[in-house]
Amino acid sequence: MTRSELINALMRKNPHLPVKSITLIVNAVFGSIAKSLSEGNRVELRGFGTFSFKTRAPRVGRNPKTGAQVHVAEKSIPFFKTGKELHIRINKDRS
Structure with missing residues (x-):
């Protein structure tokens, strides 16, 4: 689902709210995260999951075009772990 699809889904469920308000709310939530x-x-959203980040150590990589060694600096990667309720909901039909 894309951001615009999420906004459209929220519009269908809340026809009394203007599109501009729904867009501002969605952007505020994602911006806050x-x-x-x-x-x-x-960021922990109970029943949904936790957004955090993991740090990757610096390493030596390779340029795929030339094969030369390249030093890759340390970086933080966003990470999402599903909550228990979401995990159960996703997998309930697969049991």
Whole structure:
């Protein structure tokens, strides 16, 4: 689901709200999650999951075109872990 599909789904469920308000709400939620992660915090949404980040150590990689060694700096990677309720909901039909 894309951001616009999410906004459209929320519009169908809440026809009394203007599109502009729904768009602002969706952007505020995603913006808050991104800001919190960029500040080094984790975001926990009970029943849904946890957004955090993992740090990858510096390493020596290879340029695939030339084969030359390239030093790759340490970096933080966003990570999502599903909550128990979401995990159960996703897998209930597969049992």
